[in-house]
Amino acid sequence: MTQQSPHTDLAPYSSVFVGERGVQLATLMQRYPTKMAALLPALWMVQEAHGWVPEEGISEVAAKLDLTAAYVRGVATFYTMYHLHPVGKHFIQVCTTSPCLCQGADKVVDAFLKHTGCHELGITSSDGKYTVIEVECLGACGFATPVQINLNTIENVTPDKVPTILAGLK
Ligand code: FES
Incomplete structure (x- = not known):
């Protein structure tokens, strides 16, 4: 997998599995006993190409792997790593499970919401x-x-480090 950043791509959908990505998917499918086994990487390739997984991407994956769109959608909605709507160029995930919460993770979340201009969880900033x-x-x-x-992943993040972290993003 490449390290391509998610980005919002609202242009008309263009097929993912053509050219190099088509070859990539064909190679992947040869590694597995069934086409279905290539589902997760195929969805990832759609997300790499578009920054998220639009409905057209679900249909394209379904057609390539001989699955129903409903099945592909069911898998895509199960895994949180797939974005089913456009997200910002920098997708920021803060752990707020109990051990981190006890260390002030909620304040880290607040700092990111404030300094990114997102203001609300799950909402993309107006600059995208x-x-x-x-x-x-x-x-x-x-x-x-x-x-x-x-x-x-960045460790030991505290609210005061958030502006510097954001300034370092390209
Ligand atoms: S609780 Fe494990 S990383 Fe936050």
Whole structure:
């Protein structure tokens, strides 16, 4: 998987599995005993291409893997890593499970909401740059509060570090 940042792509849907990505998917499918087994990476490829998984992407994946759109949608909605609506270029996930909450994760969330201009969880800032959400354990409980921004995790985040973290995002 590449480290491409999510971004909001509201242009008309263009097929994902053409050219290089088409070859990638065909190669993936050869690795598995069934086409269905390539479902998660196929959805990921749609998200890499568009920044989220629109309904057209669900249909395209379903057609490629001989599945129903309902089945693909069911899987896509199960995993929180798939965005079913456009998100900001920088997708910010703050762990607010109990151990991190005890260390002030709620204040970290507040700082991100304030400094990004999002103001509310799950709402993308008006400049399209940020979306902030709370998530369950990021597996870095000893380094509260961990924050995942796109595919990068930052540990020991405190409210006062948030402006510097945001300033460092490209
Ligand atoms: S509880 Fe926050 S990373 Fe585990």
